[in-house]
Amino acid sequence: MKLVNYKTNLPLNYYQTDIQIEIPEDFKLKPMRAFWVSNVVNIDLPKVTDPNYKNKIKEMFETAKAYNINTIFFQVRTTNDAFYRSKLNPYSRFLTGKEGVAPEFDVLAYVLEEAKKYNIEVHAWCNPYRVSMKTPLTKSEYLAECDDLNFAKIHPEFTVTDKNGLIILNPAKKEVKEFIKQSMLEILENYDVAGIHFDDYFYPYAGLSDTDNDLADFEARTDKTIDLDQFRRNQITEVIKDMHDLIKTNYPTKKFGVSPFGIWKNKPNDPRGSNTDIKCSQSYDNQYADSYEWVKNGYIDYIIPQLYWDFAHPIAPYGDLLEWWVELCKDTNVDLYIGHGAYRLGSEGGYENKYEVVNQLKFANQHETVKGNCFFTYKTFIEEGPTRPGMDLVKQLLNGKKV
Numbered sequence: 001m002k003l004v005n006y007k008t009n010l011p012l013n014y015y016q017t018d019i020q021i022e023i024p025e026d027f028k029l030k031p032m033r034a035f036w037v038s039n040v041v042n043i044d045l046p047k048v049t050d051p052n053y054k055n056k057i058k059e060m061f062e063t064a065k066a067y068n069i070n071t072i073f074f075q076v077r078t079t080n081d082a083f084y085r086s087k088l089n090p091y092s093r094f095l096t097g098k099e100g101v102a103p104e105f106d107v108l109a110y111v112l113e114e115a116k117k118y119n120i121e122v123h124a125w126c127n128p129y130r131v132s133m134k135t136p137l138t139k140s141e142y143l144a145e146c147d148d149l150n151f152a153k154i155h156p157e158f159t160v161t162d163k164n165g166l167i168i169l170n171p172a173k174k175e176v177k178e179f180i181k182q183s184m185l186e187i188l189e190n191y192d193v194a195g196i197h198f199d200d201y202f203y204p205y206a207g208l209s210d211t212d213n214d215l216a217d218f219e220a221r222t223d224k225t226i227d228l229d230q231f232r233r234n235q236i237t238e239v240i241k242d243m244h245d246l247i248k249t250n251y252p253t254k255k256f257g258v259s260p261f262g263i264w265k266n267k268p269n270d271p272r273g274s275n276t277d278i279k280c281s282q283s284y285d286n287q288y289a290d291s292y293e294w295v296k297n298g299y300i301d302y303i304i305p306q307l308y309w310d311f312a313h314p315i316a317p318y319g320d321l322l323e324w325w326v327e328l329c330k331d332t333n334v335d336l337y338i339g340h341g342a343y344r345l346g347s348e349g350g351y352e353n354k355y356e357v358v359n360q361l362k363f364a365n366q367h368e369t370v371k372g373n374c375f376f377t378y379k380t381f382i383e384e385g386p387t388r389p390g391m392d393l394v395k396q397l398l399n400g401k402k403v
Helices: 053-066 107-118 139-145 174-190 215-219 228-250 291-296 318-329 356-365 388-398
Strands: 032-037 071-077 121-126 159-161 167-169 195-198 255-258 335-340 370-375
Touching (some): 174 195, 174 228
Parallel strands (some): 071 121
């Protein structure tokens, strides 16, 4: 099927070409079908103080079963905290309402217990660096309100802020790197999760503050030949590589993967980059996430690029990005799963077309290199509203019906 614009009926071509995108009529179901469960600011689930919390967990698994989903990326570390029993991190404010307050039961253990009944894999989704969401409080005010177990409160000298006041652990500090790695190993030691999953928040999207940053660490670097950007990339890559090595050494059956921002670099900036406009944000320069290197060097077991753009996007079309990631992961040991922005269904642009995500799935899964699909975010599966028509089609497709 040759793809045309939902509104204009004009051909949808690859970016800046006259080559029309073609989508196969048939859909190839892949081994991994997943959704993310976002616990930060209670996007997908309420606090555990909700009397229906356990029922909502059961509903989550029933929903997964109904959509033929076999994997869940359950967020257990949102803001330097824990949705599990930890000696290193306090219980999350998004779990109990107040950081450090213990729930009446072990939530992650309960999720894993339920998962076994449905034969669903659960990966522990962790944000490695974020300490706060955007807050009107100063850093000292915010940290003062944190639980005494919070690593950032104990060591404010190991934190930095972005231009919006969001607090993160300083990726350049060796103590931060060690703390992150030990936090991940603690999860694997105590819980039978399928693996550890990092999201796209490394250095912050907004950029670091002009006054509270890592410049002193950069000035103290041993290798004076590298610039600030490469210095920062090195900090992130070191943790990624070490985390992978630690997991493979201590828990060889467990997986380690990352879901980066979907654009590594644009071709106008680097011939190895994707066929996207020079104006597009690049994770290589903004989050200092060198996903290209991680894949080529085998520092991760799988990657889930967040390809939340649509086929008709004017400067970063889904089709061009999908093809780029396929080429990157081809003939490597890194499994490629595609991150789909199902939450955008019904919104302005290409996602007004209820077939947008279905078309993405058909297009992606024609490639042997693509091993699975992951949807952001879980609430999209249960909400009524503008996403519903598209999600009903996704449900049919994943269950083997012709769409």
